[in-house]
Amino acid sequence: xxxxxxxxxxxxxxxxxxxxxxxxxxxxxxxxxxxxxxxxxxxxxxxxxxxxxxxxxxxxxxxxxxxxxxxxxxxxxxxxxxxxxxxxxxxxxxxxxxxxxxxxxxxxxxxxxxxxxxxxxxxxxxxxxxxxxxxxxxxxxxxxxxxxxxxxxxxxxxxxxxxxxxxxxxxxxxxxxxxxxxxxxxxxxxxxxxxxxxxxxxxxxxxxxxxxxxxxxxxxxxxxxxxxxxxxxxxxxxxxxxxxxxxxxxxxxxxxxxxxxxxxxxxxxxxxxxxxxxxxxxxxxxxxxxxxxxxxxxxxxxxxxxx
Amino acid sequence: xxxxxxxxxxxxxxxxxxxxxxxxxxxxxxxxxxxxxxxxxxxxxxxxxxxxxxxxxxxxxxxxxxxxxxxxxxxxxxxxxxxxxxxxxxxxxxxxxxxxxxxxxxxxxxxxxxxxxxxxxxxxxxxxxxxxxxxxxxxxxxxxxxxxxxxxxxxxxxxxxxxxxxxxxxxxxxxxxxxxxxxxxxxxxxxxxxxxxxxxxxxxxxxxxxxxxxxxxxxxxxxxxxxxxxxxxxxxxxxxxxxxxxxxx
Ligand SMILES: Nc1ncnc2c1ncn2[C@@H]1O[C@H](COP(=O)(O)OP(=O)(O)OP(=O)(O)O)[C@@H](O)[C@H]1O
Ligand SMILES: [Mg+2]
Numbered sequence: 001x002x003x004x005x006x007x008x009x010x011x012x013x014x015x016x017x018x019x020x021x022x023x024x025x026x027x028x029x030x031x032x033x034x035x036x037x038x039x040x041x042x043x044x045x046x047x048x049x050x051x052x053x054x055x056x057x058x059x060x061x062x063x064x065x066x067x068x069x070x071x072x073x074x075x076x077x078x079x080x081x082x083x084x085x086x087x088x089x090x091x092x093x094x095x096x097x098x099x100x101x102x103x104x105x106x107x108x109x110x111x112x113x114x115x116x117x118x119x120x121x122x123x124x125x126x127x128x129x130x131x132x133x134x135x136x137x138x139x140x141x142x143x144x145x146x147x148x149x150x151x152x153x154x155x156x157x158x159x160x161x162x163x164x165x166x167x168x169x170x171x172x173x174x175x176x177x178x179x180x181x182x183x184x185x186x187x188x189x190x191x192x193x194x195x196x197x198x199x200x201x202x203x204x205x206x207x208x209x210x211x212x213x214x215x216x217x218x219x220x221x222x223x224x225x226x227x228x229x230x231x232x233x234x235x236x237x238x239x240x241x242x243x244x245x246x247x248x249x250x251x252x253x254x255x256x257x258x259x260x261x262x263x264x265x266x267x268x269x270x271x272x273x274x275x276x277x278x279x280x281x282x283x284x285x286x287x288x289x290x291x292x293x294x295x296x297x298x299x300x301x302x303x304x305x306x307x
Numbered sequence: 308x309x310x311x312x313x314x315x316x317x318x319x320x321x322x323x324x325x326x327x328x329x330x331x332x333x334x335x336x337x338x339x340x341x342x343x344x345x346x347x348x349x350x351x352x353x354x355x356x357x358x359x360x361x362x363x364x365x366x367x368x369x370x371x372x373x374x375x376x377x378x379x380x381x382x383x384x385x386x387x388x389x390x391x392x393x394x395x396x397x398x399x400x401x402x403x404x405x406x407x408x409x410x411x412x413x414x415x416x417x418x419x420x421x422x423x424x425x426x427x428x429x430x431x432x433x434x435x436x437x438x439x440x441x442x443x444x445x446x447x448x449x450x451x452x453x454x455x456x457x458x459x460x461x462x463x464x465x466x467x468x469x470x471x472x473x474x475x476x477x478x479x480x481x482x483x484x485x486x487x488x489x490x491x492x493x494x495x496x497x498x499x500x501x502x503x504x505x506x507x508x509x510x511x512x513x514x515x516x517x518x519x520x521x522x523x524x525x526x527x528x529x530x531x532x533x534x535x536x537x538x539x540x541x542x543x544x545x546x547x548x549x550x551x552x553x554x555x556x
Contacts, residue, residue, distance in 0.1 A: 186400075188396060188398065188400040189400060189402060189403075191358065191361075191396065191400070192396065192400045192401075192402065192462070192465075193402075193412070193416070194358065194361065194389065195356060195358065195389055195393070195394040195396075195466070196389065196390070196393075196412060196413035196416060196417075196465070196466070196469055197386045197387065197388075197389040197390030197413065197416060197417055197469060198386070198412075198413075198416040199386055199416075202416045206412070206415075206416065207402055210403075210404075211403050
């Protein structure tokens, strides 16, 4: 009786191992793997190909339009004489100001939420809302900026209003990426610091922040490269397309590259759309450069620190 | 007595993990804490530099005295306390900074800014930790470039730099190869003359080689605490006997 049972079981096991062998030999899984590999490759190439065609087209239309004059001329009603001097200087201003405003606030908020905030219902409400803020359409920020900064505080249609608005826009992203960067610092490092008599502040300032700095900066740059391309909120707060002078203080009115592009594209003459294409090349160069820096920082960071 | 624990009970939330432990430790001795995993050795060790304070919902009953002072007294400054009690962790955890900065960090956060003093202490601490000869030419190199055993000795040097009187070591050699592990043991033997050392270990040989006294913990209770020689050759409790001969745990 017992013998019979065990023989049955042996037979079952044998059948199973035969089946397992068959499956592992079967071509189906290999093919499945191959198919997915090529499908993935195809999708990747498709995305890049579209981008390349687009860039190629841009350069053919407008490559020759970019010269020293184009970068240093003031805007003009005549397409051939018009340049993007005020636009790229405005973009630079906005970049610097937005960084100055958003970076300290974003890092401080991120550090607070990650390191100091006690876990309770209020804090999870706060967290969910910050995540939500990152998804609010940018034009809503524009309206907020118009009401709050331009009118209520009275900074008008100035660079300052623009920078404050964009800072608000990218704050959620900076806060979230700061927290992500802080999370990568292992608890053992904090523990080691506390065990030496360091206070919480000393631990965060001397150990946690430096160890997560390149992560924070990567997030910051990616957020900024999004801000550089933003048009809608700046149009709402009244950034002008035709500014015949370069801003010299934060209270001056201004324009930025995307608005200049938008303005040129909306004109009927063909010469202006060539101008727009040329300005797009400049704008893209700026964002690609910023993304390049972010990739470089991330790469260096990963090489330097292996926990 | 350098260290005294009086009727210590410890809770993580509702879970009581230490059950009425009393224990006295003499100055300049090495005490080994042994026992099966999860019996509360680390928890007990971390009471002495109040590292358990960082855990939410943790609660202590009873008293812990160091040099006769209740360290859980309201007037005690935790950061000051931790400065006088060095800690070495199971996994080497150097800061992602240079070797020099690792050792100097404790001094800097405690307000020492005189460069000469810092330089002197760094050298002295590294010598005490038997690491100086190996790193003296690469003090400005990243601590991550050191081997695991060297990193652990660096962590010891880092703890020594702030001139503690007590050294807490939580399985300091368990992540190391046998040779590095022996080096740490030799080091403990040398440090004994100037420090009171508590060491958690799962290695019976290590406990018997390095310590003067051994405490055997089981499920949150201090089962037996005696001279190491006595405990290993002639344990009074059957549980201890079973554990050290490897019959359970
Ligand atoms: N932060 C914590 N929160 C809740 N429970 C904890 C915490 N840390 C430890 N414990 C529990 O307390 C008990 C004692 O843990 P402890 O780490 O002190 O054991 P140990 O003797 O050091 O074990 P090991 O030899 O594995 O390191 C265990 O049951 C563990 O699950
Ligand atoms: Mg432990």
